[in-house]
Each structure stands twice: as C-alpha cells, then as structure tokens.
Amino acid sequence: MGQGSARLINVVVTGGGTIAPIDDVRVITNTSTGRLSSRITEACLEAGARVWHIHAPSAELPFLREARFDLETTNEAAEAARLKALLGRWRAVRDRLHLVPLEKGNVADYAANLERVLRSRPIDVAFLAMAVADFEPVPIEGKLSSGLRRLRVDGQPTPKVIQSVRDWSPGSFLVGFKLLSGVSTAELIATAREACRVNHADLTVANDQEAVRAGRHAIHLVWADDARAVETLDPDQDIARGLVERVLAARTRAVHPLDGPPLP
Numbered sequence: 001m002g003q004g005s006a007r008l009i010n011v012v013v014t015g016g017g018t019i020a021p022i023d024d025v026r027v028i029t030n031t032s033t034g035r036l037s038s039r040i041t042e043a044c045l046e047a048g049a050r051v052w053h054i055h056a057p058s059a060e061l062p063f064l065r066e067a068r069f070d071l072e073t074t075n076e077a078a079e080a081a082r083l084k085a086l087l088g089r090w091r092a093v094r095d096r097l098h099l100v101p102l103e104k105g106n107v108a109d110y111a112a113n114l115e116r117v118l119r120s121r122p123i124d125v126a127f128l129a130m131a132v133a134d135f136e137p138v139p140i141e142g143k144l145s146s147g148l149r150r151l152r153v154d155g156q157p158t159p160k161v162i163q164s165v166r167d168w169s170p171g172s173f174l175v176g177f178k179l180l181s182g183v184s185t186a187e188l189i190a191t192a193r194e195a196c197r198v199n200h201a202d203l204t205v206a207n208d209q210e211a212v213r214a215g216r217h218a219i220h221l222v223w224a225d226d227a228r229a230v231e232t233l234d235p236d237q238d239i240a241r242g243l244v245e246r247v248l249a250a251r252t253r254a255v256h257p258l259d260g261p262p263l264p
Helices: 035-046 078-098 107-120 161-168 183-197 209-213 239-256
Strands: 011-017 048-054 096-101 126-128 135-137 155-157 171-179 204-208 221-222 231-233
Touching: 011 035, 011 107, 011 171, 035 048, 035 078, 035 126, 048 107, 096 204, 107 161, 126 161, 126 239, 135 231, 161 171, 161 183, 171 183, 171 239, 183 204, 183 221, 204 209, 204 239, 231 239
Parallel strands: 011 048, 011 126, 048 096, 126 171, 171 204
Antiparallel strands: 135 155, 204 221, 221 231
C-alpha cells in the first residue's frame, strides 16, 4: 500500500456469533465476542486499508470496545488520557471504517449482507471470523411456556457461507477461521488444512477454545500453499496485527509476485 497505489486496499472483516431463534423471545448463539475481529479491523485501518466490518448484534466493535471509563480507577487523569488517545485513533480512521450491523443476526442475514458487500465493490481481502451456526432450529411462533418440564430443540444444517465467497468475489484473498476445543495441535492444523481445501481459502486461522478460556490465545496460520510452513502467533504477540501484516504481505505478493522476496 505504497503512496503510488491506485486505490486503498478494500477489506471485509466479519465478527461475532450468529443467532438462531427458538421462539419469539429465545435464541441459540455461541461464545464468540467479536473481540478478535475488532482487533483485526483496527489493525487493517492502521495499515491504511478501507474496512467493511460486518458484525453480529451483540459483537464487540472496533474502538468502542475500549471506550469505557474505568469507574474503579485510582488515576482518573491517566484514564482520561487513554480515552482521549482512543478518540484520536478513531478520528484518524473513521472515514475508512464502515460498520455493517446484522439486523436479525441469523445465518441468512449474514450471508445476504456479506454477498452484498462483496459484490458491490472490489474486495482485496476478506477475514471471515464470524462464528456461524452450523445448525438452526425451525423457530416456533409465539413464546414457549416456561412451565415445560423439558425443551427439545431439533436443528437443521445451515449453508456454509464461506464456500460461496469465490462466486461473489473471485479475486478476494480469503481468510477463514477454524475453532475447535480440546484437541491436539496436530489435529487442529490438519482440520484447518482441510478447511482451506473445501472452502477454497488462501489461509485458515486455527485456534482452540480451551486455550482461549485459559488466557493462552494462540493462533496457527495454515496456508493453502502446502509449501509454506504453518506459523504460530502466541499470546505474547499482538496476534491481530501479526495476522494482518502477514495477510497483506501475502496478498501483495500474489498480485505483484516480482515486487518482493519469495514466500518463506
């Protein structure tokens, strides 16, 4: 993204967890907060990109996730300075940040908004970190009685939204995400490699839910190119910035293969 670039790089980031209604008042969702997606968006903006951030209704949002005054602080001046600096960061990039909220938050809503954004302009990179439900129940009209002794919910498979991205935006550098829980690193990486194949993704970011809960949130970068080694970004690093730097560099090499050194 040098000064001689014809245009800004366009990026799509998706985040949060989809919602599957059970009845008019109850829903099934997942534990995704959208925090990593927000950090990815912030890193893309800092790198000079224009970002469309598609988010679930309850997801944490870029910059806003930090815009809370610490009511228990013992240093009000430092807290005020932090918020002022945050405001400055947002003002510097706000013209390049486009928030796309999901109104319903279900898989169909997500797919429709993602397709609309991808088809409406040339998108260079898509980070699809949305935690999309694999199953959804057929919602029941009205409200189920709270006096039921047992509630059984039958789910039906949902479409694999990521597998339509190549039809909607063939030229995008596609980054998928694969979350498992309590598996070995070898199994996690093997699953991510298969996800690259079936989703036609350029890269799959793999992580483990147990590690996230334990505060050891590492991510493994599994490239579609088998010749490129898997890279692990550990919790001591800024994993969002590290991911964005590597993806933007890989995308640049893919578009301009003579402009840089060969991939490691």
